[in-house]
Amino acid sequence: MTRYDTVTRYDTVTRYDTVTRYDTDTKGAALSQEFVKTLLIMIGIAVAAYLVIAVLVYAGGGRRAKRYRPGRPFAFRPVWFLSAPERQSGATLAPGRELTAASGGAGRVVRPRETGGASDRW
Amino acid sequence: MTAGELTHVDETPVPPKPVTWHPEVIDGPLSTRALLRVDEALRLADAATKLTFSVYIGDLVEPVRESAENLHAELVDPDQSVLLAVSPNQRVLEIVTGSSARRRVLDRDCKLAALSMAAAFGGGDLGGGIVAGLAQLADHAGRS
Secondary structure, eight states, X not given: OXXXXXXXXXXXXXXXXXXXXXXXXXXXXXXXXXXXXXXXXXXXXXXXXXXXXXXXXXXXXXXXXXXXXTTSOOOOOOEEEESOGGGSOHHHHSTTHHHHHHHHOSSOXXXXXXXXXXEEEO | XXXXXXXXOOOSOOOOOOOOOOGGGGGSSSOHHHHHHHHHHHHHHHHHHOSEEEEEXXXXXXXXHHHXXXXXXXXXXXXXXXXXXEETTTTEEEEEEOTTHHHHSOHHHHHHHHHHHHHHXXXXXXXXXXXXXXXXXXXXXXXX
């Protein structure tokens, strides 16, 4: 079914009322198509921006994002720093020794004469 | 002689180069910036005092004090060494001084340094606490 809207205008040149008919059905279809297209573009832009930001966040953050917070589990590889390990004897140069020392050194009784120092907790 | 032909085989073993790059510290607890600061602080402390400062960051087995003292005993010259052992997960900090170092860095100086380190660690700043502790200990040890 085709429906028409009529608009009457007064033409100043011919001095007649002109009647224009608009095909509302086809116009409505065209309008809704245009509307859907615009809507899709708008939503598409928003989704694309969201995805780009999400990719940047997850790609850039990575490993260094981990941070020590007291009371929360903090997974890391144990390290033992010396200012000049190459000038120390081979004891500290053996690869991996400093990493296993904490767990393996319990049974040994190699002590200097006396040690001092302090302890603290937080 | 063609290209690739060996004319002389050097039998003398090449002395191993000192290891200056340890890729495993990247997986360690400190960020790159903190690593650089700790490295600088260690170097300055050693140079100023002629003691050997070392920093261990990792879990300590119970009893914690014994474990830290065992680590300290593994250093080359324990008498002249100061070890800062930090266990972030156990939230424990131990400072161990050797018998000679103990006369220069008194136990109460260690306690003071431990307090400021624990304050920084409590705020989540591992690198800053270690740098502050090293600076204080070196300051108390004075010039050699």
